[in-house]
Every structure is written in C-alpha cells, then in structure tokens.
Amino acid sequence: MVNLHNVGTFNTDMRFNxxxxxxxERMLENILPHAMLKAKPNLESKIRTLKRDWAISHKEASQF
Known part of the structure; x- marks a missing residue:
C-alpha cells in the first residue's frame, strides 16, 4: 500500500479506485510467488464488519 501511494498513481489525491x-495483487504476486494472495477477501471481510457494526448501531438508535 505504501508503494502504491508513493508512486503517485494510487494515493489520496487521486482517490483509490x-x-x-x-x-x-500483482505486487503481492511479485513479492510472494505461488502464495496466491488476493486483496478481495480482505475487503469482503471489512464490508461484513461494517455491515454488522452498522446493524448494531442502527438497532440501538431505533430503541430511542
């Protein structure tokens, strides 16, 4: 992530897309060949966490 930011093509000024x-994933494959690491499962995990946290806070807010 730091390398992506330092290159300048993927940073906060350019907005991550x-x-x-x-x-x-290409960078991970170059550094760790045959590890088959993917960025997508990590994002899906974060999305599930955000949905769970939002559901909890929404449930608590609806009680008032």
Whole structure:
C-alpha cells in the first residue's frame, strides 16, 4: 500500500479506485510467488464488519 501511494498513481489525491486492487495483487504476486494472495477477501471481510457494526448501531438508535 505504501508503494502504491508513493508512486503517485494510487494515493489520496487521486482517490483509490478499483484498479488499485489489481495492482496490489500483482505486487503481492511479485513479492510472494505461488502464495496466491488476493486483496478481495480482505475487503469482503471489512464490508461484513461494517455491515454488522452498522446493524448494531442502527438497532440501538431505533430503541430511542
């Protein structure tokens, strides 16, 4: 992630977009060949966590 930011094509000024995940996977493959690491499962996990946290806070807010 730091390398992606330092290159300048994928940083906060340019706003991260979907293509940065593809670049991240290519970088992981270069560094750790045959590890078959993917960026997508991590994002899906974060989305599930956000949905769960939102559901909890929404449930608590609806009680008032």
């Amino acid at each position: 979907a293509s940065y995940l593809n670049e991240l």
